[in-house]
Amino acid sequence: MPHTNDKESFIRRLTGIIDGNITNQQFGVNELAREVGMSRSNLHRRVKSTTGKSISTFIRDVRLEKATQLLRESTGTISEIAFECGFQSATYFSKCFRDRYGFPPGEARNKSHESYGLEQPQHPTRQQRFGKRKAYIPFFIAALFIILILSIAFLVWRPLGGEKIAKYKSIAILPFINDSPEESEMYFINGTMEAILNNLSKIEDLRVISRTTVEQYRNHPQPLPEIAKDLGVSYILEGSGQRYGKMMQISVQLLDASKDSHIWTEEYDLEIDQIEELFNLQNKIAMMVVKKIHAEVSPDEMERMKKIPTTSEVAYEFYLKGNDILFEYFARDASSGLLTTSEALYRYALDYDAAFAAAFRQIATIYYMRCLTTPGKTEYWDSIKINLDRSLQFDPAEPESYELYGSYYRIRGNWDKAIEYFNLALDYNPNPRGIYANIGAMYANKNDYVNALTYLYKSQSNQPPGENYNVNEISKRIYLWAGFKEQYDHFAQITLKNRKDTARYYYELATAAYWIDDNRPKAMDLLEKSYLMDSTKLETLRNLGEVCLNDGQYARSLVYYEKFLDRLNELGRVDLYGTHNIGLAYWLNGDKQQAEHYFNLQISYCMDVLSGMPDSNSQLAAIYAFREDRELAYQYLREFNKQSGMNIYVKNNFRENHPYFSSIQDDPEYQSIRADILAKYQAEHERVRQWLEENESH
Numbered sequence: 078m079p080h081t082n083d084k085e086s087f088i089r090r091l092t093g094i095i096d097g098n099i100t101n102q103q104f105g106v107n108e109l110a111r112e113v114g115m116s117r118s119n120l121h122r123r124v125k126s127t128t129g130k131s132i133s134t135f136i137r138d139v140r141l142e143k144a145t146q147l148l149r150e151s152t153g154t155i156s157e158i159a160f161e162c163g164f165q166s167a168t169y170f171s172k173c174f175r176d177r178y179g180f181p182p183g184e185a186r187n188k189s190h191e192s193y194g195l196e197q198p199q200h201p202t203r204q205q206r207f208g209k210r211k212a213y214i215p216f217f218i219a220a221l222f223i224i225l226i227l228s229i230a231f232l233v234w235r236p237l238g239g240e241k242i243a244k245y246k247s248i249a250i251l252p253f254i255n256d257s258p259e260e261s262e263m264y265f266i267n268g269t270m271e272a273i274l275n276n277l278s279k280i281e282d283l284r285v286i287s288r289t290t291v292e293q294y295r296n297h298p299q300p301l302p303e304i305a306k307d308l309g310v311s312y313i314l315e316g317s318g319q320r321y322g323k324m325m326q327i328s329v330q331l332l333d334a335s336k337d338s339h340i341w342t343e344e345y346d347l348e349i350d351q352i353e354e355l356f357n358l359q360n361k362i363a364m365m366v367v368k369k370i371h372a373e374v375s376p377d378e379m380e381r382m383k384k385i386p387t388t389s390e391v392a393y394e395f396y397l398k399g400n401d402i403l404f405e406y407f408a409r410d411a412s413s414g415l416l417t418t419s420e421a422l423y424r425y426a427l428d429y430d431a432a433f434a435a436a437f438r439q440i441a442t443i444y445y446m447r448c449l450t451t452p453g454k455t456e457y458w459d460s461i462k463i464n465l466d467r468s469l470q471f472d473p474a475e476p477e478s479y480e481l482y483g484s485y486y487r488i489r490g491n492w493d494k495a496i497e498y499f500n501l502a503l504d505y506n507p508n509p510r511g512i513y514a515n516i517g518a519m520y521a522n523k524n525d526y527v528n529a530l531t532y533l534y535k536s537q538s539n540q541p542p543g544e545n546y547n548v549n550e551i552s553k554r555i556y557l558w559a560g561f562k563e564q565y566d567h568f569a570q571i572t573l574k575n576r577k578d579t580a581r582y583y584y585e586l587a588t589a590a591y592w593i594d595d596n597r598p599k600a601m602d603l604l605e606k607s608y609l610m611d612s613t614k615l616e617t618l619r620n621l622g623e624v625c626l627n628d629g630q631y632a633r634s635l636v637y638y639e640k641f642l643d644r645l646n647e648l649g650r651v652d653l654y655g656t657h658n659i660g661l662a663y664w665l666n667g668d669k670q671q672a673e674h675y676f677n678l679q680i681s682y683c684m685d686v687l688s689g690m691p692d693s694n695s696q697l698a699a700i701y702a703f704r705e706d707r708e709l710a711y712q713y714l715r716e717f718n719k720q721s722g723m724n725i726y727v728k729n730n731f732r733e734n735h736p737y738f739s740s741i742q743d744d745p746e747y748q749s750i751r752a753d754i755l756a757k758y759q760a761e762h763e764r765v766r767q768w769l770e771e772n773e774s775h
Contacts, residue, residue: 084127091124095139102163105380106132106474116473121504131504133377140164141177148185155182163376172373246372247284247310249334250274252295254317256326266318267404268397269327269359273314276363279381281507282373286310292408305334312340312370323349329362331369341369352390378507381474392430399423399439406446413450413649416443434472437464441481448488450650461485476506480515487519490688495519511536514547521551522690524722526559526761527768534772549575553585558724559765560758562593583607584617591620592725597628615644615652623658627729631665638662653682654692657700661736664703676700691720695730699737707741714750723758731755 094112098104109132110120124132144162147153153161159170159182174182253270255263271288278285286308294304301313316329330342343365349355360382367374374382387393399422406415420443426436441464448457462485468478479502486494496519502512513536520529533548533555553568569585572578587603590596601624607617618641625634638659645651652659660675680700683693694717702710731751734742741747 087123088127091135092139095136096143099140099143099163100161102160102376103380104163105136105377107380109136121473121501125504133375137173137375138177141174144170144174144182145178145185148182158182173375246282246312246370247286248277248312248314248366248370249286249291249304249308249310250277250288250314250316251291251304252288253315256317256319257321258319262320264398264401265320265394267401269318269355270316271400272356272359273316273363273366276360276382277366279507280367280372280374280378283367283370284310288404289408300337301332301334302337310334312366314366325349325355325358327358327362331366341365349390352388352393353385355393356385384472386435387426387430387433389426389430389433392426392428392433392436395422395426395429396433396436396439399426399436403439403443413447416446419443432471434468434470434475434478437468437471438475438478438481441465441468441478445481445485449653458485458489474505476502476512479505480512483512483515483519487515487522488690490690492519492523511547514551517548518551521555521558524558524691524720524724524761526555526722526765529555530765530768530772555765557588557592558726560593560725560728560762561765561769562589564769565589565593580607580610580614580617583610584614584620587620587624591624592729595728597624600624601628612640613644615641615648615650618644619652619655622662623655626658626662626665631662635662635666651682653687654696656682657696660700661703665736676704691717692724692726695727699730702738702741703736705740710741711746714747718750718753721757722761723754724761725758727754727758 091109091113094109095104098108098112101108106120110116113120115123121132124130124135128135130138140162144158144164147158147161148155151158155171162170164170164173171181174185178185250270250273253266255266257263257266274285274288277283290308299307305311305313311334313332313334314329315332316327318325318327320326325347326345327347328342328344331340332338333340343362345358345362347354347358363382364374387396399419402415402419402422406419420440423436423440423443426433430436441461444457444460444464448461461481465478465482465485468475472478479498483495483498483502486492486498496516499512499516499519506512513532517529517532517536520526520532530552533552536548549568549571553565553572556562556564556568566586566589569582569589572585573582583603584607587600587607590603591600601621604617604621604624607614608621611617618637622634622638622641625631625637641652642659656675657679660672660679663669663675664672679696683697687693687696694713698710698713698717701707701713731738731754738747
């Protein structure tokens with residue numbers, strides 16, 4: 078560890094460099110790293126460990142400290158001091174100043190040093206406290222009067238204003254329309270729309286609905302006020318575009334969602350000789366949106382928006398085509414062949430720009446999905462890491478790469494590393510809601526549902542309601558795992574409203590009936606309704622097989638499991654978590670050879686891709702107990718029981734007379750472990766119940 082003097086010397090050196098460039102509005106993180114002779118990532122770690130701040134926050138605070146000095150010592154106006162200290166606007170300077178000190182810069186000249194957090198007395202005397210109180214009385218009375226007037230105004234005018242659309246600056250960018258004569262140009266129009274969306278997402282003062290969420294309105298248009306209400310946004314941006322060779326035309330219009338009125342309309346005609354011209358246009362449109370809705374943009378955010386991802390037009394073309402196909406994979410229940418196609422396109426992009434950071438990150442995403450859906454090849458793990466390292470080598474400030482690294486370590490079971498990388502993503506991401514959701518999901522996998530819910534609602538409170546899809550899905554899963562039917566049903570209703578998928582809704586009702594209520598007949602009835610509406614859903618087929626298996630309907634169970642396997646083969650996927658149950662179904666139907674195949678397959682998954690998941694130990698214990706390998710069965714049971722929390726699945730998986738554990742069910746050790754596991758589930762259930770009581774508004 079560096080000595081305290083070394084740390085102080087390092088901070089003084091950084092402060093001196095920033096002071097020397099204080100008037101340069103473009104002096105940011107990259108410039109500081111270059112001046113100090115360190116990589117951006119190394120500088121970030123050093124500053125974070127020494128000050129607890131990100132680099133951009135540290136730079137901003139040095140500028141603010143200089144500004145407070147000038148406010149006390151000079152007669153310059155606030156605007157003059159803001160520009161002299163490197164702030165691009167007086168408005169943004171005022172916002173930063175108020176955020177740090179709790180009062181606007183206009184009051185700074187009347188404040189003492191104590192007001193800036195310097196030399197504040199820890200225990201003011203009674204006379205000091207009374208004097209302060211006395212001074213505040215007129216302000217207090219005035220504040221009460223203002224509150225009273227506003228309250229009356231609110232009560233009088235509330236019925237005239239309609240429903241509240243959003244409590245912050247929020248926008249949905251609807252899918253752009255392709256006006257090109259060739260449908261094949263759709264990927265380019267989609268890419269332009271997504272680039273504008275991504276630029277706006279880099280602004281902390283603005284909440285932007287993701288492309289995945291707005292895609293539902295591409296082929297199902299609705300009145301704009303209805304869309305705004307569904308998504309919980311204040312503004313909507315519509316657009317269309319066409320391209321003829323090097324010529325491009327983009328039309329955009331910004332609307333006030335609550336009034337369904339135009340704020341701004343513009344049409345751009347551009348001849349693209351250099352790829353930078355396209356990026357400049359995308360940035361120009363984003364900045365006009367920011368200007369029209371009066372969102373605040375910091376210098377660092379401006380820097381991120383101006384960043385050019387590649388200098389190769391051909392590389393960018395391949396990248397956009399890869400993105401369009403990868404989006405198709407995520408948006409629909411698509412085959413794994415799309416992953417292969419998109420990977421090839423990203424590799425073509427790298428042929429033309431070997432330093433294209435985003436292309437490396439997207440290839441890492443593809444291998445991440447392969448690890449989840451086609452496990453068994455350890456080189457997939459290596460490929461994720463190699464491509465993420467290359468991505469961060471060429472762009473050390475890309476939050477998506479840090480976030481994917483966090484997910485990589487989460488599914489490998491390295492929780493500390495996962496948290497480290499999620500926190501790095503937070504440092505570079507002004508809108509961290511998705512990262513909060515990821516951290517919440519990580520705690521959920523550890524069966525620590527209180528911490529999981531805390532992060533999920535932190536994520537939810539930081540975004541428009543229409544963008545809560547992932548949070549809703551993870552929350553729903555947690556309430557199922559913790560055994561809370563009312564809350565689970567609430568989120569199932571939200572899924573039905575968002576997806577308008579009744580077959581899935583019946584599946585989710587069946588899930589609650591089976592796991593929480595232990596009502597197999599009701600679960601079967603609901604699953605069969607789901608199956609009649611859509612016989613291709615993997616989760617419905619798998620659960621039909623499992624419910625029949627646990628209800629003693631072995632032949633019927635195998636029928637559904639084989640349909641499930643056929644559907645998996647069609648999609649080029651595998652089942653990571655239930656293969657041993659398929660093996661049990663084959664065994665109970667007399668096909669022991671197939672049973673052993675699926676038992677061994679589950680062992681392979683648990684030892685490889687699921688090695689970091691606590692529940693993998695219970696699956697291994699079940700298989701070895703069924704095989705009457707007592708030594709290995711108890712080895713994995715003991716390991717599984719080391720968890721501090723358990724989920725609802727243990728109620729069924731460790732029920733009395735379960736076929737898996739019949740060979741050891743009368744052993745005192747098994748009975749002791751089983752009782753301990755069930756008690757831990759009940760304790761976690763109680764923790765969540767108490768959390769709900771303390772957070773009733775959720």
